[in-house]
Amino acid sequence: MLACVLDAYPHGALLACSQDCPNGKLTPAKFVDMYKMFFPSGNAEEFCDHVFRTFDMDKNGYIDFKEFLLAIDVTSSGTPEEKLKWAFRMYDVDGNGVIDIHEMTKIVQAIYDMLGACSSNRPADSAEERAKNIFAKMDENNDQQLTQEEFLKGCLQDEELSKMLAP
Numbered sequence: 001m002l003a004c005v006l007d008a009y010p011h012g013a014l015l016a017c018s019q020d021c022p023n024g025k026l027t028p029a030k031f032v033d034m035y036k037m038f039f040p041s042g043n044a045e046e047f048c049d050h051v052f053r054t055f056d057m058d059k060n061g062y063i064d065f066k067e068f069l070l071a072i073d074v075t076s077s078g079t080p081e082e083k084l085k086w087a088f089r090m091y092d093v094d095g096n097g098v099i100d101i102h103e104m105t106k107i108v109q110a111i112y113d114m115l116g117a118c119s120s121n122r123p124a125d126s127a128e129e130r131a132k133n134i135f136a137k138m139d140e141n142n143d144q145q146l147t148q149e150e151f152l153k154g155c156l157q158d159e160e161l162s163k164m165l166a167p
């Protein structure tokens with residue numbers, strides 16, 4: 001369901017960056033603009049925040065050229081495992097090294113919002129149900145937290161999950 005999202009990402013970012021960011025710095029506002037070109041009918045802002053946070057490695061508020069290249073590299077030619085590690089960082093909203101159910105729900109909701117009116121892409125279950133299902137599948141030791149290991153293992157074992165979380 002998300003294949004189009006990350007497919008669109010590298011090319012769109014490249015475009016936005018070369019045209020609008022002569023100083024090589026991609027700001028959150030530019031980033032959202034770029035996403036809106038691909039998802040005009042949905043609300044992409046929240047999802048963009050999460051993607052931006054993931055790519056802004058040094059947390060200085062913009063994506064510089066080096067971060068940008070790294071992002072392009074991972075999203076276009078990274079191994080499944082590398083992509084999943086990036087996805088894990090996106091889902092781990094507070095950066096404490098584990099994903100809890102609230103973080104999972106938040107991201108899934110943001111993805112749903114972005115897909116918006118694009119109803120053919122939008123699954124029938126709610127974001128909360130979806131997040132719970134993902135969690136149940138991945139949380140091996142039932143401690144209500146997903147470690148990077150559980151996340152990677154869960155995705156690599158389940159193609160459908162993998163496609164949804166890190167297309």
Ligand SMILES: [Ca+2]
Pocket residue numbers: 056057058059060061062063064067
């Ligand atoms: Ca940065």
Ligand SMILES: [Ca+2]
Pocket residue numbers: 092093094095096097098099100103
């Ligand atoms: Ca966390």
Ligand SMILES: [Ca+2]
Pocket residue numbers: 139140141142143144145146147150
């Ligand atoms: Ca766990």
